[in-house]
Amino acid sequence: MPTLRLALCQVNPTVGDLSGNAALIREWTRRAADAGAQLVAFPEMMLTGYPVEDLVFRRSFVAASKAALERLAADLAADGLGDLPVLVGYLDADGPPQVSGDAEPGHGARNAAALLHGGGTVATYFKHHLPNYGVFDEDRYFVPGNMLTVVRIGGVDVALTICEDLWQAGGPFAAARQAGVGLVLNINGSPYELNKDDIRLPLVRRRAAEAGATIAYVNMIGGQDELVFEGDSMIVTADGTLLARAPQFVEHLLVHDVELPEATPRADDDAELADALRVVRRTVGSVPAAPAGPAVTGGVIEPVADEAEVWQALVLGLRDYVNKNRFPSVVLGLSGGIDSAVCAALAVDALGADRVVGVSMPSQHSSVHSREDAADLAKRTGLDYRIEPIQPMVDTFLANMSLSGVSVENLQARVRGVILMALSNQEGHLVLTTGNKSELAVGYSTLYGDSVGGFNPVKDVWKTLIWRLATWRNGDAARRGETAPIPENSIGKPPSAELSPGQLDSDTLPDYDVLDPILIGYVDGDLGRDGLVESGHDPAVVDRVLRMVDTAEYKRRQSAPGTKISMKAFGRDRRLPITNRWRENG
């Protein structure tokens, strides 16, 4: 059996940064070549970044992707790497936009992979299964492929596939078995979800069995707006053996020597395979010989445990949002409470203490312990600590307007928002907002007050998980002999917004250990009222919580909807990444 030295490049592209991503490919291909690789694979839409959303509809962007691919192939050859086959994800399109019936003009965009070799493209594959659920809208963007591409590389038949193709039975992997391949490359932009790593390995094993072939799975890492990609690249044989597995949340070159079956002569170009795919066969003339010496193994890194995994995901998501959008630093309010303390610790882990500004903004309702806890956090983490009392501004508003009750509570949060935004304008920091998912769900926050900010590191973290993360992070510090970043006081005390005398969250909300399970059932589980009551929750509490969730949608948006009168309103019509380096004018 032939042996191929595979190099899976688990790297971090940036949406829209075609030249930067191409440079990354050249650099990592060089590293792979130096490690003796004979076949190299990069993630899904590596060249454009993923997901590019409505950038797909810009013909200039599609043209730039295709041009960048050609240039990359030539550059790799010029780098002396032309004999090394490199699989790269990119955005392709067939000719001009199509018009579908009398409706909207369609387009022929493809989520594509190209095998580069000898200064050009020797094979192309178009993603077959387009996910259109959850965060995915690929039916909006792409036309599905209907071919299985098989490339003979170093005497082995290799099928090319992309991401979702792996998640569906009976598609390209079943076709790959009929085509008799020895290896399936699967390139991914597969976003992180809690526990997804537990699902991924069994899935790859099932699909390897279906294909009767080894699968080499490569995933990107990095943050892209709300998505974070975790890597977890791996190689699994047809019998389910895990040969190698990369760590999560870091760039990694996974190099492994894989024994693969020798290809036999075939001429089934016209065969109709599973899912009505047809096979296209190509051959790569020659590949580099593997260097002499012992077989190279990539090693198997076990995924980390839950709290560690979430912490790493949040750190990476925050770091990339800040860096890819070129913010020098972040600023956040420090109340002495747990949410802002966890966000500050995440920010310091992501960016370093010298890029984090924490502002204590006490009012007459702020307790002594809150001020002390904020100062303690600052000391523990080493961040840039400021104090900006809000009472003078609050008093001036109150002297000029007749306000009472919740209006006065919200006023304090809004004055804090104005202070943070003023610091952002004056000094260039990105403002972090720190409301957790439980608050967001029930609308327990001040619109344009504590919700002000450009990024929220804990937006998808339930309050009870915030506490677990804090405890885990402090424990992790202890295990390393480092200072725990989060004051124990902030973890232990009852949560309060401190916007009126003696106020506690529990005055308004059920205790979080009652609230969170209801929210998790309703939001994450799509359980209805009856299902929640059947699960044992108090019907009166369920009714109260559901009413809060159902009426908080406007707060979760913040930005005002407005009547659409054109084909391209700024709203539902136009879906663009925020983190996006694409510029029409370079």
Next chain:
Amino acid sequence: MPTLRLALCQVNPTVGDLSGNAALIREWTRRAADAGAQLVAFPEMMLTGYPVEDLVFRRSFVAASKAALERLAADLAADGLGDLPVLVGYLDADGPPQVSGDAEPGHGARNAAALLHGGGTVATYFKHHLPNYGVFDEDRYFVPGNMLTVVRIGGVDVALTICEDLWQAGGPFAAARQAGVGLVLNINGSPYELNKDDIRLPLVRRRAAEAGATIAYVNMIGGQDELVFEGDSMIVTADGTLLARAPQFVEHLLVHDVELPEATPRADDDAELADALRVVRRTVGSVPAAPAGPAVTGGVIEPVADEAEVWQALVLGLRDYVNKNRFPSVVLGLSGGIDSAVCAALAVDALGADRVVGVSMPSQHSSVHSREDAADLAKRTGLDYRIEPIQPMVDTFLANMSLSGVSVENLQARVRGVILMALSNQEGHLVLTTGNKSELAVGYSTLYGDSVGGFNPVKDVWKTLIWRLATWRNGDAARRGETAPIPENSIGKPPSAELSPGQLDSDTLPDYDVLDPILIGYVDGDLGRDGLVESGHDPAVVDRVLRMVDTAEYKRRQSAPGTKISMKAFGRDRRLPITNRWRENG
């Protein structure tokens, strides 16, 4: 040839309000019966409202829609209307959620229409073409139908279709010709777009020719978050004759006697028709006899001209957002400028002057003419006028923080935002934000300042169109002998944010008659930089404008993204209407 008296009910449902929408159907069916109707049709997803977005994934909501349909059929019979066939759009689903491959659980939801008669459902149709472009995500929500439903009603074969089915050639309308029908009912939730009324009639004519049958097209009216539905219901014969056409933007009962071909005996239940549809045939036992007397005609209302049409769309969108979300009133800042003046006039037209509060918030940079123009507008429209000077609050911030330049400019806009939100909290008004589409495109606004608000009536209106609308509205008032609402000064003077001494928009932006055509090409037209330059725009100006648009995405959002770690983050994962009356607990 038999004659059928058709009644097309162009009504205004509310998303999630199943009982309210059912009551509307009963009321309008009664009115149709009183007019002697023999066949009645309501819009797409009339019973649930449209679009319901991710509410589709709530099994409790699907179950409620199906239960409401059954109850409605029984109630119509109890109302003595059981012999009148009534076509109603609703949300259906086939059994439990499906699991598609190894990927996300799917679902069997259907965008459905039911023909109610005799206290039950005699025929069902599932939408065949699911739009998944622009504002539509129907591939995310629905499984397409694969049957053509033909019902024999009063001796005429009638095919049932839904919205997008009309926009695609070769689908159900082609199948309807093969099935030999005399009439196609097409029920719609078709959102307004400028000039869409010019496209719609030719489209209906093409499809009527394709079907070889008369088409009765009924569309809803009303606002739903960013969408506004305009009605424009119509009846067109196979030879393209426009028999009747309803007005835009108002509820309307369009009743018309239509001569239709007598159905002939057929038994093609198993025939395979166009687009692989199969035909299902049903018969309605009896229909009411049309009352004696002359034939009833619905009349043909011509669509109104552009500015009038946009004005009506904006008024309706605003009115329904306010009323369907149960706000008693609105509040907005009045700067004396054109944007806030147009918004105030729209609000007064939508809600009446007694539900509109206008607040002048002068600073040291506000000119005398601005204050006078704001007061003049208030006098002309009769709205509730307040003055809240911002200088004391601005001065307190400046005394407590070291701010300069743009930070000080933004501070003033943010103090105004705090004042408006405080009035909203204290008195219950919805805050209107008034930034036009040109500003939004280039990011010429203050995040959490003038962009604060729950609804923006002119979010999709380019600045040059704002001026045209103002001129048109004043002229319309003059034609009616009424007071023009908008001060001529506000229309004529050069635009300024008045945040620093002598500031003009033209200090920062190209003139709007240069800027808007570039923005329209780039945003609405998806033209690239080169295409814009080829169209004759100055390359340096194009580059400057495109860079502003490409970097303003974060301002258009306002709400902070945050790293997603679960299947149901509040962000891309979960897409819910804001205007939504559905409550799990009633």
